[in-house]
Amino acid sequence: QVQLVQSGAEVKTPGASVKVSCKASGYTFNSYYIHWVRQAPGQGLEWVGLINPSGGSTSYAQKFQGRITMTREPSTSTVYMELSSLRSEDTAVYYCARGTDCSRTNCRRRWFDPWGQGTLVTVSS
Amino acid sequence: DIVMTQSPDSLAVSLGERATINCKSSQSVLYSSKNENYLAWYQQRPGQPPKLLIYWASTRESGVPDRFSGSGSGTDFTLTISSLQAEDVAVYYCQQYYTTPQTFGQGTKVEIK
Numbered sequence: 614q615v616q617l618v619q620s621g622a623e624v625k626t627p628g629a630s631v632k633v634s635c636k637a638s639g640y641t642f643n644s645y646y647i648h649w650v651r652q653a654p655g656q657g658l659e660w661v662g663l664i665n666p667s668g669g670s671t672s673y674a675q676k677f678q679g680r681i682t683m684t685r686e687p688s689t690s691t692v693y694m695e696l697s698s699l700r701s702e703d704t705a706v707y708y709c710a711r712g713t714d715c716s717r718t719n720c721r722r723r724w725f726d727p728w729g730q731g732t733l734v735t736v737s738s
Numbered sequence: 739d740i741v742m743t744q745s746p747d748s749l750a751v752s753l754g755e756r757a758t759i760n761c762k763s764s765q766s767v768l769y770s771s772k773n774e775n776y777l778a779w780y781q782q783r784p785g786q787p788p789k790l791l792i793y794w795a796s797t798r799e800s801g802v803p804d805r806f807s808g809s810g811s812g813t814d815f816t817l818t819i820s821s822l823q824a825e826d827v828a829v830y831y832c833q834q835y836y837t838t839p840q841t842f843g844q845g846t847k848v849e850i851k
Contacts, residue, residue: 658831
């Protein structure tokens with residue numbers, strides 16, 4: 614079945630960096646964009662950015678520009694999200710999710726499904 | 739960015755009664771040439787990732803009970819739970835995927851009265 618499995622929880626100090634992984638299975642890795650969404654404790658869903666596994670092009674939310682890097686490793690069907698210069702406000706659960714469908718001639722934006730199980734990133738001194 | 743606004747922020751409904759959640763987008767998410775509304779609904783239970791319920795504004799995802807339905811077009815959308823069950827207690831989010839960033843509403847918490 615189509616599945617996204619994320620790496621485990623992380624605890625970081627302010628100013629550090631964190632790298633979260635998301636391993637895809639059950640479909641053609643290059644055919645769908647992967648999006649990252651975060652959720653601070655008790656808050657709503659915030660779009661962080663996306664990566665096109667075919668070629669590695671990215672798009673990031675403006676508020677994270679300069680602090681975020683998304684990469685992919687096709688040999689293991691894994692994408693990575695690295696966030697640097699961490700601050701307490703970055704404490705959140707980070708989700709990856711499958712989005713835009715490029716399995717046909719033209720890419721087509723679509724809903725997010727499935728989602729990874731989430732990775733809690735805690736930033737605390 | 740397209741701003742998604744849900745109402746109400748929370749609602750309490752008796753078991754077996756109807757729950758209605760509204761979602762308004764700051765600009766149309768209707769791709770008129772294909773008559774497709776780029777709008778999805780998700781359910782999130784505590785400690786769980788969001789679960790897709792509805793896409794194209796009104797298409798129910800496979801396996802989702804038929805008490806869940808979506809309607810609307812352009813900028814105004816509704817998620818209806820026709821007969822609330824205990825397992826429907828959750829936070830519900832709408833999302834537009836018409837443009838990037840693909841933004842979410844702030845969420846509506848549904849509880850049992």
